[in-house]
Amino acid sequence: MIEFAMRHAFTDLELDVSFRAGVRTLALFGDSGAGKTSVLNAIAGLLAPRAGRIVLDGRVLFDSDEGIDVAVAERRVGYVFQDGRLFPHLDVRANLLYGARSRGVDDNADFDAVVALLELVPLLARAPQSLSGGERQRAAIGRALLAQPRALLLDEPLTGLHFEARRQVLDYLRRLKRELGVFTVLVTHHADEVAALADEVVLLAGGEVAGQLARDEFVAGRVGSGAVPLA
Amino acid sequence: MTGWLSAQDWQALVLSLRVGLLSVVLSLPVGLALAWVLSRKRFPGRILVEALLFLPLILPPVVTGYALLALLGRNAPLGRLLAEFGIVFAFRWTGAVIAAAVMGFPLLVLSIRAAFDSVDQRLEAAAETLGAGAWRRFATITLPLSLRGIAAGCVLAFARAFGEFGATISFVSNIPGETRTLPIAIYELLNVPGGMPGVNRLSLVAVLVAIAAAASATLIAGDALWRRSPDTHATRARR
Numbered sequence: 425m426i427e428f429a430m431r432h433a434f435t436d437l438e439l440d441v442s443f444r445a446g447v448r449t450l451a452l453f454g455d456s457g458a459g460k461t462s463v464l465n466a467i468a469g470l471l472a473p474r475a476g477r478i479v480l481d482g483r484v485l486f487d488s489d490e491g492i493d494v495a496v497a498e499r500r501v502g503y504v505f506q507d508g509r510l511f512p513h514l515d516v517r518a519n520l521l522y523g524a525r526s527r528g529v530d531d532n533a534d535f536d537a538v539v540a541l542l543e544l545v546p547l548l549a550r551a552p553q554s555l556s557g558g559e560r561q562r563a564a565i566g567r568a569l570l571a572q573p574r575a576l577l578l579d580e581p582l583t584g585l586h587f588e589a590r591r592q593v594l595d596y597l598r599r600l601k602r603e604l605g606v607f608t609v610l611v612t613h614h615a616d617e618v619a620a621l622a623d624e625v626v627l628l629a630g631g632e633v634a635g636q637l638a639r640d641e642f643v644a645g646r647v648g649s650g651a652v653p654l655a
Numbered sequence: 656m657t658g659w660l661s662a663q664d665w666q667a668l669v670l671s672l673r674v675g676l677l678s679v680v681l682s683l684p685v686g687l688a689l690a691w692v693l694s695r696k697r698f699p700g701r702i703l704v705e706a707l708l709f710l711p712l713i714l715p716p717v718v719t720g721y722a723l724l725a726l727l728g729r730n731a732p733l734g735r736l737l738a739e740f741g742i743v744f745a746f747r748w749t750g751a752v753i754a755a756a757v758m759g760f761p762l763l764v765l766s767i768r769a770a771f772d773s774v775d776q777r778l779e780a781a782a783e784t785l786g787a788g789a790w791r792r793f794a795t796i797t798l799p800l801s802l803r804g805i806a807a808g809c810v811l812a813f814a815r816a817f818g819e820f821g822a823t824i825s826f827v828s829n830i831p832g833e834t835r836t837l838p839i840a841i842y843e844l845l846n847v848p849g850g851m852p853g854v855n856r857l858s859l860v861a862v863l864v865a866i867a868a869a870a871s872a873t874l875i876a877g878d879a880l881w882r883r884s885p886d887t888h889a890t891r892a893r894r
Contacts, residue, residue: 468784469783469784470780470783470784496780496783496784497783497784497785497786497787497788498786499784500786501784502784502785503781503784505777505781509777509778509781511778511781511782511795511796512778512800513799513800522782522785522787522795523785523786526782526785526786526787526788526791527786567785568784568785571784571785571786
């Protein structure tokens with residue numbers, strides 16, 4: 425469950441975004457520059473909006489009127505960045521354990537489950553630089569999950585992957601949704617990713633919400649318009 | 656080599672090595688902190704701090720030594736205060752360490768700061784979202800990814816400290832066995848009749864140490880000793 429409202433001014437974009445959603449996976453859909461990643465950054469605390477209120481799972485993370493701005497490290501969100509951002513000096517195992525160790529959690533059962541789910545066992549001793557794009561994103565997703573987040577934030581996790589890797593990571597994300605049920609916000613400009621993963625879609629355009637649709641409405645609209653062939 | 660160098664030569668060499676190493680060890684924690692602040696923080700007076708940092712590089716070393724004497728000498732207020740606790744720097748080998756540390760400090764900080772600047776801050780942001788507080792981010796991300804620059808800075812500061820002359824002789828003078836470092840010993844030998852063989856010996860030693868330090872810096876700055884990590888040099892984007 426998320427309540428989100430923010431106003432913020434960049435040099436090239438005025439953001440005025442508000443929405444509320446109680447579904448398991450929410451997609452933020454729009455063109456590049458629509459403000460999607462800024463919304464994720466605001467949820468994670470990496471961007472402090474000029475004004476707004478962000479409530480995640482009943483916990484107020486940011487409220488400009490009340491002067492609340494929970495520190496990034498305390499927000500308990502698992503952020504999967506577009507480029508993975510694995511720590512280059514740590515192997516995959518140490519990357520996976522980074523969040524858990526930061527929070528003082530030592531749960532081998534979780535580690536084993538996530539590693540099995542994302543099929544990361546063969547990668548554990550590898551350096552991030554030696555991973556393919558798809559492997560890197562799987563490791564980044566595992567690392568975010570093992571920090572035991574209240575919400576998983578996925579910033580275009582399939583961008584830059586070739587067709588086969590993209591399909592693979594998409595399958596893993598479907599499996600995660602089915603088996604773990606972590607509240608997820610997915611940023612994407614690919615309609616097929618929305619169709620495959622989301623329950624509800626917030627459409628963003630030019631820094632504003634252009635609509636909020638259930639997944640089926642979104643799919644019907646896209647198919648009806650012939651705009652995007654769905655996977 | 657024991658027979659080649661006299662007991663006094665050895666004394667000067669060992670003292671210089673000790674002064675050089677200790678000056679780096681003592682200034683490293685302060686250098687790390689200042690380099691981090693200059694790399695990551697914007698604050699009023701930052702330009703003034705940077706200008707002060709450069710001073711030992713620009714001022715004649717003798718002036719720096721005199722400033723240390725004026726600050727830490729037995730008749731200076733701070734020197735008198737420290738002397739009450741039994742801490743005396745003027746005309747002691749510990750003072751030579753202070754002089755060497757001050758002279759090497761700008762090189763140490765500039766090198767470490769450049770290393771911190773080259774760490775992709777998006778990795779630090781990623782660590783923050785994973786629950787890492789400021790100290791953990793510094794210790795587990797910033798520091799390991801800057802090790803090469805930190806090591807290079809240490810070598811440069813050591814080399815500067817090893818060759819230090821002007822500030823040292825002004826602050827702690829030339830006391831055999833106490834403050835007569837290698838450069839001071841060479842200078843003294845230049846001024847005594849029949850001192851040239853000693854000058855040649857010690858100069859050769861200084862050249863060998865300088866070559867070793869330069870080779871270390873080159874090795875450290877290159878990829879020979881370190882795993883290449885291209886992600887650390889990625890261009891910074893908005894967090």
